[in-house]
Amino acid sequence: MSKISFITSNPDKYCEMKAFFEENSLELGWTRVSLPELQADTLEEVVIHSLSHFDGDGVFVEDAGIFIDSLSGFPGVYSRYVFDTIGNEGILKLMSGVENRSARFEAVVGFKPEGGGDIKLFKGVVKGFVSLSPKGGKGFGYDPIFTPEGFKKTFAEDEHIKSMVSHRKKAAEKLLQYLKRNL
Amino acid sequence: MSKISFITSNPDKYCEMKAFFEENSLELGWTRVSLPELQADTLEEVVIHSLSHFDGDGVFVEDAGIFIDSLSGFPGVYSRYVFDTIGNEGILKLMSGVENRSARFEAVVGFKPEGGGDIKLFKGVVKGFVSLSPKGGKGFGYDPIFTPEGFKKTFAEDEHIKSMVSHRKKAAEKLLQYLKRNL
Numbered sequence: 001m002s003k004i005s006f007i008t009s010n011p012d013k014y015c016e017m018k019a020f021f022e023e024n025s026l027e028l029g030w031t032r033v034s035l036p037e038l039q040a041d042t043l044e045e046v047v048i049h050s051l052s053h054f055d056g057d058g059v060f061v062e063d064a065g066i067f068i069d070s071l072s073g074f075p076g077v078y079s080r081y082v083f084d085t086i087g088n089e090g091i092l093k094l095m096s097g098v099e100n101r102s103a104r105f106e107a108v109v110g111f112k113p114e115g116g117g118d119i120k121l122f123k124g125v126v127k128g129f130v131s132l133s134p135k136g137g138k139g140f141g142y143d144p145i146f147t148p149e150g151f152k153k154t155f156a157e158d159e160h161i162k163s164m165v166s167h168r169k170k171a172a173e174k175l176l177q178y179l180k181r182n183l
Numbered sequence: 184m185s186k187i188s189f190i191t192s193n194p195d196k197y198c199e200m201k202a203f204f205e206e207n208s209l210e211l212g213w214t215r216v217s218l219p220e221l222q223a224d225t226l227e228e229v230v231i232h233s234l235s236h237f238d239g240d241g242v243f244v245e246d247a248g249i250f251i252d253s254l255s256g257f258p259g260v261y262s263r264y265v266f267d268t269i270g271n272e273g274i275l276k277l278m279s280g281v282e283n284r285s286a287r288f289e290a291v292v293g294f295k296p297e298g299g300g301d302i303k304l305f306k307g308v309v310k311g312f313v314s315l316s317p318k319g320g321k322g323f324g325y326d327p328i329f330t331p332e333g334f335k336k337t338f339a340e341d342e343h344i345k346s347m348v349s350h351r352k353k354a355a356e357k358l359l360q361y362l363k364r365n366l
Contacts, residue, residue: 037222039229039264046222074268078261081222085257090277094269 004111004179005029005059007050012140013062019163020172026179031059039077044121046077047110051119058114060175064107064167066142068130070100079142088134088145101130105146107167109175113182120178124170138162187294187362188212188242190233195323196245202346203355209362214242226260227304230293234302241297243358247290247350249325251313253283262325271317271328284313288329290350292358296365303361307353321345 006017006028014030021028038049043063050061065079071094075082082090095101109122127149134144136156143155148165155162163169189200189211197213204211221232226246233244248262254277258265265273278284292305310332317327319339326338331348338345346352 036232039220039222039261049219071273072268074265074273076264076268078222078264081259081261082257085255085259086277090254090257093277093279094273096276 003027003029003058005031007031007033007035007054007059007061009034013168016163016166016168017062017172020169020176024176024180026176035061037063041077043077043106043108044110044123047108047121048119051110051112054112057112057116060109060111062107062109062168062171064105066103066105066146068095068103070095070098070102083141088142091130091142091145092133095130103128103130103146105142105167107171109171111175111178120175122171122174122178124167124172124174126165126167126170186210186212186241188214190214190216190218190237190242190244192217196351199346199349199351200245200355203352203359207359207363209359218244220246223260226289226291227293227306229260230291230304231302234293234295237295240295240299243292243294245290245292245351245354247288249286249288249329251278251286253278253281253285266324271325274313274325274328275316278313286311286313286329288325288350290354292354294358294361303358305354305357305361307350307355307357309348309350309353 006014008014009032018028035050035053037046040046043065046063047061065076067073067076104125104127107124111120113120129147131145131147131154135154136144138159139156139162145154147154148161151161153161189197191197192215201211218233218236220229223229226248229246230244248259250256250259287308287310290307294303296303312330314328314330314337318337319327321342322339322345328337330337331344334344336344
């Protein structure tokens with residue numbers, strides 16, 4: 001199998017994904033470019049649109065977001081923009097006094113098979129809660145304010161929890177299973 | 184001049200724009216479809232991308248947003264999504280205790296000239312402030328929480344103020360001047 005490459009401009013995402021590949025004794029290339037992202041309701045649409053702007057195959061993109069139930073799914077597919085503007089501080093302000101703190105991280109991987117063929121989509125979801133305050137210095141983005149179901153620490157407090165149950169891990173595992181079956 | 188048509192799925196926007204055209208004794212057609220919108224930093228990019236997905240000419244699209252200084256420009260190009268999720272209530276919660284309440288509405292019109300040619304862009308901006316509470320029942324979207332500079336009422340309290348100084352009005356005026364010169 002020739003080397004699969006991850007298209008992302010985000011070094012943190014590349015490093016996380018590379019670790020999942022290495023656990024499976026696979027190499028992962030890095031195509032460090034930024035593809036256009038559509039304003040859409042779902043990560044799937046964003047991913048398909050982005051990949052349609054890339055010539056070549058044997059590559060994948062990933063898009064992720066945090067969907068907060070009591071905020072009608074906000075920030076959802078716009079998680080990166082919202083993080084860059086109002087940040088975790090803004091999210092916690094919006095959630096102040098809100099009892100229902102349930103949220104989920106979603107990640108969708110879109111893969112363009114070598115030699116052509118339809119784009120394959122792999123989704124990972126992890127349910128959890130928005131914490132009352134930011135905790136922990138690991139991870140990135142919303143990790144300090146997200147506590148996964150069944151745990152008491154945020155993703156940023158314990159990177160082992162994140163590497164076990166994260167949305168990106170789950171999407172990556174589905175991609176890896178597919179790659180092992182098909183290549 | 185054959186009739187120009189406004190591509191929008193939003194009846195409120197169409198009605199506002201139609202009124203501007205009628206003040207200039209011009210008819211305005213309505214192409215009621217929803218075009219794809221790009222995730223981008225500027226309204227200009229969104230508008231150009233949307234128009235590129237429409238066959239035919241003599242049409243324009245418009246995109247607008249409210250940019251709040253103390254929130255790093257949030258919600259900006261994602262104003263519609265943010266309105267549909269956290270709404271004015273969410274914006275006011277984010278702004279609670281914030282002294283600098285300055286903000287601006289921006290509107291960008293992109294016009295595809297009849298017979299082809301480059302897309303023309305027309306921008307309108309109105310500066311103002313985020314009010315402390317929602318006021319007024321007119322207009323739509325963020326109008327109840329936006330007070331333009333030099334006035335004491337929100338856009339939703341006085342539609343005459345809005346029809347005089349709004350971002351959409353300013354962008355529309357530039358489009359109308361262009362149409363009169365060129366068609």
